[in-house]
Amino acid sequence: MKHVTYSKRDIAGKGRVVSIRESQEDKESVTRVVKNFVYFINRADCFPEQEAAPQIRLTKKIATDEHSEVFIFKVKGIMHVKERRLVFAVQYCHSLVVKLFWKSPAVASKPAALA
Numbered sequence: 001m002k003h004v005t006y007s008k009r010d011i012a013g014k015g016r017v018v019s020i021r022e023s024q025e026d027k028e029s030v031t032r033v034v035k036n037f038v039y040f041i042n043r044a045d046c047f048p049e050q051e052a053a054p055q056i057r058l059t060k061k062i063a064t065d066e067h068s069e070v071f072i073f074k075v076k077g078i079m080h081v082k083e084r085r086l087v088f089a090v091q092y093c094h095s096l097v098v099k100l101f102w103k104s105p106a107v108a109s110k111p112a113a114l115a
């Protein structure tokens with residue numbers, strides 16, 4: 001069965017967090033997925049010549065004794081937007097966390113295939 005929860009909240013009038021949480025269980029495993037989108041908005045003095053490249057981090061952890069795998073993907077960066085005559089800097093952090101819990105030790109010992 002699959003369960004999905006969606007939430008959004010403001011951060012002191014300067015930002016917003018949007019979260020999506022999914023949980024799914026089948027015969028062989030339990031999967032939990034969390035997606036977070038965090039934005040902070042501040043006023044900027046000028047529009048930059050060139051935007052900085054976003055920071056990307058990818059992590060995979062396998063715990064054979066706990067029969068689990070965790071995959072974490074994060075992107076952090078800043079972008080500038082123009083609204084009428086004002087320039088705003090939007091700092092963002094997007095994250096994806098996938099947790100997989102195997103019910104059987106035989107299934108957990110198989111290496112995961114990457115596409």
